Amino acid sequence: xxxxxxxxxxxxxxxxxxxxxxxxxxxxxxxxxxxxxxxxxxxxxxxxxxxxxxxxxxxxxxxxxxxxxxxxxxxxxxxxxxxxxxxxxxxxxxxxxxxxxxxxxxxxxxxxxxxxxxxxxxxxxxxxxxxxxxxxxxxxxxxxxxxxxxxxxxxxxxxxxxxxxxxxxxxxxxxxxxxxxxxxxxxxxxxxxxxxxxxxxxxxxxxxxxxxxxxxxxxxxxxxxxxxxxxxxxxxxxxxxxxxxxxxxxxxxxxxxxxxxxxxxxxxxxxxxxxxxxxxxxxxxx
Ligand SMILES: C[S@@+](CC[C@H](N)C(=O)[O-])C[C@H]1O[C@@H](n2cnc3c(N)ncnc32)[C@H](O)[C@@H]1O
Numbered sequence: 001x002x003x004x005x006x007x008x009x010x011x012x013x014x015x016x017x018x019x020x021x022x023x024x025x026x027x028x029x030x031x032x033x034x035x036x037x038x039x040x041x042x043x044x045x046x047x048x049x050x051x052x053x054x055x056x057x058x059x060x061x062x063x064x065x066x067x068x069x070x071x072x073x074x075x076x077x078x079x080x081x082x083x084x085x086x087x088x089x090x091x092x093x094x095x096x097x098x099x100x101x102x103x104x105x106x107x108x109x110x111x112x113x114x115x116x117x118x119x120x121x122x123x124x125x126x127x128x129x130x131x132x133x134x135x136x137x138x139x140x141x142x143x144x145x146x147x148x149x150x151x152x153x154x155x156x157x158x159x160x161x162x163x164x165x166x167x168x169x170x171x172x173x174x175x176x177x178x179x180x181x182x183x184x185x186x187x188x189x190x191x192x193x194x195x196x197x198x199x200x201x202x203x204x205x206x207x208x209x210x211x212x213x214x215x216x217x218x219x220x221x222x223x224x225x226x227x228x229x230x231x232x233x234x235x236x237x238x239x240x241x242x243x244x245x246x247x248x249x250x251x252x253x254x255x256x257x258x259x260x261x262x263x264x265x266x267x268x269x270x271x272x273x274x275x276x277x278x279x280x281x282x283x284x285x286x
Contacts, residue, residue, distance in 0.1 A: 016213075016222070016233050020128040023231045024063075024084040030228075031064035031087065032094075035180040037123060040257035042179070043264070044152060044276045047255070048118065049074050051150075055117040058144065060105045061125030065091040066180070068098055071120065079111070105129070106136040111144045119145060121153035124274055127234040131220055134235055138249035142281060151251060151279045154259070158221050158236040160273040164214075167203040170226035171273060174260040199229050206230035219244065239270055242277055251279040 036042040054075050059067055062080035064087055072078055081101040082088050092100040103110045105121065106129065119141050126137055141151050156162055161171045203226075210224035210233050219241030225234040237245070243253045256265040258272035265275070 016130050017128070017133070020232050020234070021084055023228050024128075025086045026231075027228050028064060028084070028086040028090055031066060032090070033064075033066045033180045034069050035066065036070060036176070037066075037180070038174045038176060038259045039262040040259045040272075040276045041122065041154065042176075043262040044255075044257045044278060045070060045074075047264075048150070048152060048278070052118045056115065057118045057120065058111060058116045060108075060119060060121040060141075061123070061128075062091050062100065063087045063123070063125075065094050065098075065100075067120065067122055068095050072098075079116075081105075081108075081110070106133055106140060108140040108144050113143050114146050116144045117146055117149045119149070119151045119153075121151075124154050124156050124234070126153050127156050127225075127236070128232065129235065130222065131217075131235060135245070135249065138245065138251070142250050145281050147281055148283060149281050150254075151281075152276065154274050154276045155242060156225065156234060156236045156274045157270060157272055158216075158219065158238045158241065159269065159271050160236075161271070162226060162273050163221055163223055163236045165226050167200065167207050167226075167230065173227075174273060202231075203229040239265075239268065239275065242275075246277070246279045247282075250282050252282045254278045254280050 036045065052074055054077065056077045057071055057075050059071055059078065059080040062068065062082050068080060079099045079101065080091060081103040082091065083104040085102060088100055088102045101110045126134060129137065145151065165171065207224050207230040210230060213233055214223040215221060219238050221236045222233065223236060224230045225232040239256065246253050255278040256270070257276040258265055258270050259274050260272060
């Protein structure tokens, strides 16, 4: 385990960051799973696996390590990192032979320039930071990728039903039943004993507290997110917005996988709840 001091940039978005990081720290045991999250993620990994077999892969926002066994099917040249200390500790305990670092996606201070061939940021982790800080994430990922390298991540859709959802109408997640290994009974028991309140009441209370912080800028937005009983304030983006921001940061968007579909998206828009993006570092024509 490396990099105990995380240097998050000071910014006006730090209160959003503080809120989300406190939620991750509190819910760390919910992330003790293995397996793919949804059909789109599995399809994307299968498509990437030939190109990146045996190559250097950086797994940002690894959490408790769900993606560790999946990505190590592709390579042993693997670095995982997360900015939530509790997640880093748990992941390192579960996978003692993995290089798990405490680092922030906005700086990637422990990762050298041009050193990685595939960067992954799964489960909409990129959406935890605000819009300006998201540009820092894209800049840092671009810095550590080798020319022609790929950034694969998932992101919440501004045109999907999670944006603007309330506790009364929030959609279910599209996780594939059985694709995630169940948690152990002891963890479930521990969580049950920690719960002294009804989830519904917590969700309504959190949503009321966060909804006034909603911002809608058309191609992107900030708003409460239904996960963890509405205790996250997250970024949403449209497909056209994602294409634009990636181009501005030196990436070419190659493929989109909707969360609930095993085939790459054909078309210029989607109302999926979230989508997976495969973006490649743009090369300058000779
Ligand atoms: C939804 S959890 C997903 C965890 C894991 N990838 C999984 O699929 O189970 C998102 C993770 O991203 C991490 N994260 C969010 N923003 C981050 C940042 N700026 N730098 C590093 N990690 C971050 C959080 O701490 C959290 O562990």
